[in-house]
Amino acid sequence: MARFAFDDDSVALIIGSGAGGGTMAHELTRRGVSVVLLEAGGRQSLDSFSQDPGAAFGQLTWLDPRSQSGSWDAAKTSPTLPAWHCKTLGGTTVHWTAATPRLQRYEIRARSTYGNVGGASLVDWPIEYDELKRWYVVAEKRMGVTRRHGLPGMPASNNFKVMYAGARKLGYKRVHTNYLAINTKAREGRSGCIQQGFCVQGCKTGAKWSTLYTEIPRAEATGKLDLRTQCFATRIEHDAQGRASAVVYRDGSGAEHRQEARLICVAGNSIETARLLLLSESARFPNGLANGSDQLGRNYCHHMTSFVWGVFDKPVYSWRGVTLAGVVEDENIFDPTRGFVGGYHLELVTLDLPTMPLVGLPYGWGRDFASVIDNYRNIAGMLINGEDMPRADNRVTLSKTVKDGSGLPAAHIHCDEHPNDLALRAHARQQGSKIYEAVGAQRVVLSPGSAATHQMGTARMSHDPALGVTNPYGRTHEIPNLFVSDGSVLPTPGAANPTLTIVALVLRQADHIVEEMAAGRV
Amino acid sequence: MIDEKRIPLDRRRFMRAATGALTGVVAALSPLAALVPSRAWAVELGALNDSQGEALMAMIQTISPHDGLDPVAYALVVSALDKDAAGSPAGKSDLIAGLASLGADFASSAEAVRVERLRNIEQTAFFQGVRVKTLLVLYNNPIAFAHFGYEGEVFSKGGYLYRGFNDLHWLPEVPLEASGPMPG
Numbered sequence: 215m216a217r218f219a220f221d222d223d224s225v226a227l228i229i230g231s232g233a234g235g236g237t238m239a240h241e242l243t244r245r246g247v248s249v250v251l252l253e254a255g256g257r258q259s260l261d262s263f264s265q266d267p268g269a270a271f272g273q274l275t276w277l278d279p280r281s282q283s284g285s286w287d288a289a290k291t292s293p294t295l296p297a298w299h300c301k302t303l304g305g306t307t308v309h310w311t312a313a314t315p316r317l318q319r320y321e322i323r324a325r326s327t328y329g330n331v332g333g334a335s336l337v338d339w340p341i342e343y344d345e346l347k348r349w350y351v352v353a354e355k356r357m358g359v360t361r362r363h364g365l366p367g368m369p370a371s372n373n374f375k376v377m378y379a380g381a382r383k384l385g386y387k388r389v390h391t392n393y394l395a396i397n398t399k400a401r402e403g404r405s406g407c408i409q410q411g412f413c414v415q416g417c418k419t420g421a422k423w424s425t426l427y428t429e430i431p432r433a434e435a436t437g438k439l440d441l442r443t444q445c446f447a448t449r450i451e452h453d454a455q456g457r458a459s460a461v462v463y464r465d466g467s468g469a470e471h472r473q474e475a476r477l478i479c480v481a482g483n484s485i486e487t488a489r490l491l492l493l494s495e496s497a498r499f500p501n502g503l504a505n506g507s508d509q510l511g512r513n514y515c516h517h518m519t520s521f522v523w524g525v526f527d528k529p530v531y532s533w534r535g536v537t538l539a540g541v542v543e544d545e546n547i548f549d550p551t552r553g554f555v556g557g558y559h560l561e562l563v564t565l566d567l568p569t570m571p572l573v574g575l576p577y578g579w580g581r582d583f584a585s586v587i588d589n590y591r592n593i594a595g596m597l598i599n600g601e602d603m604p605r606a607d608n609r610v611t612l613s614k615t616v617k618d619g620s621g622l623p624a625a626h627i628h629c630d631e632h633p634n635d636l637a638l639r640a641h642a643r644q645q646g647s648k649i650y651e652a653v654g655a656q657r658v659v660l661s662p663g664s665a666a667t668h669q670m671g672t673a674r675m676s677h678d679p680a681l682g683v684t685n686p687y688g689r690t691h692e693i694p695n696l697f698v699s700d701g702s703v704l705p706t707p708g709a710a711n712p713t714l715t716i717v718a719l720v721l722r723q724a725d726h727i728v729e730e731m732a733a734g735r736v
Numbered sequence: 737m738i739d740e741k742r743i744p745l746d747r748r749r750f751m752r753a754a755t756g757a758l759t760g761v762v763a764a765l766s767p768l769a770a771l772v773p774s775r776a777w778a779v780e781l782g783a784l785n786d787s788q789g790e791a792l793m794a795m796i797q798t799i800s801p802h803d804g805l806d807p808v809a810y811a812l813v814v815s816a817l818d819k820d821a822a823g824s825p826a827g828k829s830d831l832i833a834g835l836a837s838l839g840a841d842f843a844s845s846a847e848a849v850r851v852e853r854l855r856n857i858e859q860t861a862f863f864q865g866v867r868v869k870t871l872l873v874l875y876n877n878p879i880a881f882a883h884f885g886y887e888g889e890v891f892s893k894g895g896y897l898y899r900g901f902n903d904l905h906w907l908p909e910v911p912l913e914a915s916g917p918m919p920g
Contacts, residue, residue: 370910372903379908411890531903534887535901567888568874568876580798
């Protein structure tokens with residue numbers, strides 16, 4: 215592994231090693247760029263992943279304190295953990311469920327398509343769909359996505375058989391085992407899926423794509439990567455010209471270091487990316503770095519999610535198999551006659567014991583609550599994943615009350631649900647319920663949303679520097695050598711699970727960075 | 737399928753430091769009889785006395801009542817809460833005060849009475865603490881897994897690919913174009 219000096223200002227410095235940062239590290243190093251990669255978490259491996267859900271949660275999850283407010287479900291159901299993502303090498307690609315749908319053409323034209331929705335800060339994306347699609351293809355081939363580019367689909371699990379039969383009875387047509395970045399057979403040095411479930415605890419076969427065992431080792435193999443785990447960035451510094459010059463970080467022992475750099479890519483996810491830029495305020499940038507627009511931290515989106523459980527009188531054994539291997543795509547359309555704009559996916563889902571009673575079921579206790587768990591083996595499940603409306607006041611700020619272990623203000627997340635979000639979810643719940651009732655469900659259980667797993671917005675792309683944080687390449691408007699390389703740049707969320715879009719945008723951004731470096735512009 | 741070493745129960749024996757204890761006998765015909773170190777079980781209590789332990793046991797059984805789930809599973813929750821209390825003087829006094837608020841006859845009351853009393857204290861930190869611990873512990877042990885039919889991790893056995901992930905036959909099979917071939 216390479217080791218670059220703290221005062222080596224020729225390196226590209228990447229903060230975060232998930233879908234965005236891990237992919238960027240590989241893309242830059244394979245083209246000869248020297249990279250320092252900071253990751254706040256430690257390094258796990260296929261062997262060290264725990265198969266005990268509680269232990270795995272503790273091993274992988276970002277558990278630093280946060281505060282929150284607003285009317286969203288997470289404020290009630292998960293007050294101390296409003297967002298569920300990872301602090302580990304590979305970031306949230308270690309626990310993600312590998313669903314890789316594309317955004318639809320209409321979704322990146324949200325403002326033009328939906329019109330003016332009161333209380334929402336809708337915009338059109340500043341890039342063309344055909345451009346995005348070109349990079350989706352590159353990303354899908356890189357990640358190995360089922361049902362794309364000649365790869366077969368995932369075989370149908372018991373849980374999917376229930377979803378499929380019910381959805382077809384309702385007349386839905388686009389129902390299949392989902393687009394998944396999971397090998398169905400051994401491929402490119404990684405195993406095929408053995409349908410063990412436990413996707414969220416870390417895939418012990420490596421069949422599921424994660425930067426931990428794809429992009430990052432490939433970056434290491436170039437000899438150009440200086441990987442520093444358990445290193446938490448606390449501040450980005452700039453020079454007298456207003457260019458980003460260094461990152462201050464704490465290592466695992468608490469010692470503080472300062473790494474100089476030629477350019478910096480921030481990929482800490484929408485919450486921590488916004489927090490780091492806000493923490494990096496200076497006399498010249500008093501509202502935080504790259505925040506002259508006052509857009510930094512705003513328009514935080516997380517998707518409208520909630521569980522629909524169908525309880526049957528026959529066994530389903532939903533836990534057997536890939537967690538998210540199923541989708542109904544028919545409602546991912548623009549059709550305001552449904553009473554809302556934006557669309558949603560119904561995705562297959564299952565939760566282990568004890569996670570289902572802990573976070574998957576509505577609050578309760580006593581006979582009624584327990585009777586659902588009595589039928590655990592007879593439960594089929596799906597997850598609503600719908601577009602939520604961006605709002606200027608749904609935002610990440612620095613907490614006034616909560617600090618992290620080193621005394622820095624924690625992230626505060628404020629999120630109010632928009633009436634459109636609620637109408638979308640009500641429709642999705644009704645359709646999800648009908649799917650299960652069509653095949654004989656004895657009971658349908660609807661749950662509120664839990665901790666947010668999709669972090670988007672907070673540093674949206676825009677052509678106009680007054681309306682966003684970054685340009686259409688994720689390069690901040692104010693600081694030419696500072697890039698945002700994660701889901702923060704999504705101007706609107708659409709209904710697609712965001713990882714594929716993040717990887718596609720980062721592959722495109724890496725191309726841009728290398729060109730700009732060659733031209734001497736960064 | 738079940739590793740008995742993972743069941744954190746003490747064998748029945750005399751206790752020295754324990755304040756109280758919960759004891760029971762797993763029914764001879766129960767499939768659980770094979771899972772526990774010996775059919776007779778005992779949970780030593782470090783913070784609670786016998787009657788407090790019994791009140792807590794009744795509270796947990798009221799929060800998550802499952803007919804046929806062996807009391808030994810509920811005793812694991814009592815043990816976990818007792819252990820937490822033993823390590824924290826404030827936690828111990830809160831737990832004991834909370835149990836006292838249930839009334840001296842709580843454990844011997846009918847379920848409807850117990851439900852009514854818990855409903856009255858549902859908003860308290862005491863109730864919510866016991867409820868969350870119940871979910872965390874009651875549904876996360878081999879006894880519960882066996883009772884509810886949950887098979888847990890099977891990475892060590894090669895996954896569910898050839899262990900029933902697609903063995904549901906009460907609905908039609910999914911056509912290949914909507915799914916994919918079995919590997920191999």
